Amino acid sequence: MQSVERQSLESKLEKVGNVLRLTGWIGLCAQIGFGAISLLMVVFAIAGRNFSQATMLPPGAVLGVVGTFNRGTTPGIGIGIFWAVCGILALLVGIYFAFRQTRLARRLRHADTMKHPTKSEVMNMLRLSAIVGLVGMLLTILGGGATLGVLFSKAIAQTQGVAIYDPTRAIRSIDIMVAMANMSGITAHFVGTVASLSVFEWLHR
Secondary structure, eight states, rough: HHHHHHHHHHHHHHHHHHHHHHHHHHHHHHHHHHHHHHHHHHHHHHHHHHHHHHHHHHTTTTTTSSSSTTTSSOTTHHHHHHHHHHHHHHHHHHHHHHHHHHHHHHHHSOOOOGGOOOOOHHHHHHOOOOHHHHHHHHHHHHHHHHHHHHHHHHHHHHOTTTTOGGGGSSHHHHHHHHEEEEEEEHHHHHHHHHHHHHHHHHHHH
């Protein structure tokens, strides 16, 4: 009887370990992939803004000085970049929790029961991972909303069929990159949150 119970417990632990490992690696790879895309777009957007400022400056002017030399950048787009960077920082924490989930799964499948993590430890880790994902989604949604608001205001300010002479009114590819960076961040946080919540609900039942 004890042997049967032990085999049943080992089978359950192995099943839980496999689920933790699978969802952990899926969340880890997805978050790294979408996070890398978001990071590259933010880097390109920042580099493009600095390049535009440098090309618009007259000889002898200093980059970053407030004045009339900011015509090469889009007013308000810096807010979207700020929230995108905050979302990326939150994503790094989510990636850490996803990696930690794979380590807990490895400990749970270990032959030595003394090395097994407790249920509360696993549940707390999943809960924190979901909270980080929700916070990260909120940050990137704010960034995406701010960027789309700027693009929308520029679009309605343009007169159809008339050439645009004011660079601040033109919709540039750099502006769209900021919006795409926030969208990639939302996707990365969404995948991590769904993975954590699904395992949390499954273990809770």
